[in-house]
Amino acid sequence: MKKILFVLIAFLFIACGGNSSKDKTENTTGGIDPALEKRLAEYMKLNEELDFNRLMDYIYPKVFDLAPREDMVEAMEDFFKSEEIKVKLEDLKIDKVHPVFTVKDGSYAKIDYSMVVLFDMSSEGDSMEKKEQNDLIVKSMAEKYGEGNVGIDKETGMIRVRMGTPMIAIKDEIVKDWSFISYKKDDPFLDKILSKEVQDKLATYK
Template sequence: MKKLTTLILSLLISLLSFAQSHTTEITKNAQTYYDHMTNQNFDGVLDYMYPKVFDFASRDQMKAGMEQMFSSSDMKIEFLSNDVTNVSEEKIVEDITYAAVFYNSKMKMTFLSEKDKSAEDQKAFLDFMKATMDTQFGPDNVTSDAETMSLVINMDASMFAIKDPEYDGWKFIGNDDAMKQLVDSIIPESVRTTLLEEK
């Protein structure tokens, strides 16, 4: 009986340390991925992106799209922070390992095109943009600053971590409305459903 108890205990400890190691590894890689995004290091971001994404849009196209989005003369976008809050258990399907990564992101949008307009026009524009973002993210998650003509958006989001023997290390793919069709075509429905329930 004592041997059995010891065996079960050591098995539980090894399982726990395995779970911690996959969580630690994914968190570390995800944080590097987010740091690249925060620092606008687009090559770094693309290095961590699941390569099958490039079957739908080439790496060069993705980089050009990111550069265009972050260098608009009308609006400046900055990520203030991206922090992992939770990592799900792993799920393995056909030798590919999946996990869901839940994170909190703070993004700042500064409306450069409005800077030279009258105070009245600026207020009207900022109020309109805040109302629009309130609808999407909730009023408590959007703050406006009339002095800098900016909004700060606080959002909880998720993405998938994928360890595919075809590639080196953990890769990531965002889980949002814009990526839905792509995500649905890459990640099996049973995996998506199971992992996203583990928040």
């Protein structure tokens, strides 16, 4: 259970894997910044390829002060090679790119994305024990993601979780190319990465 929860949390930092969609919503300034659009497309392509090492080049560097790059790569590689948990990611897509704004020397944009996570834990017990295990996990996940977003996939029998969450695109004095981090309002970890002024501005985009 702890391993499942860790990986789902990790998805908030890196939308790893899955089939990304080319559909996107233009921002209110009349279109997505070309450099951001290009960088975001590259980021999504690396997600599809599960190229974790190169993917880290697109993560905002301050994240690695909290979680070392090598540890993040190792954790994700170990997870996708795990025989204990089978994972399938579907419908990874960009739902909306909000307008770019500037604070001092930095440029920022909130990006809404979503995906469906299908996973199945190996079980040595009988089908009834596995069902009880899955029901317990579904109940736990529903408390975090909402009952309507968690259930058992009828076709595969795997646990299905629909996740919608924002991330932030950043370009500043630390990194000259657009880089990305997850965004959760009032997350204490953001205080170590972003100024209050930037966080307050991000909170205005719904």
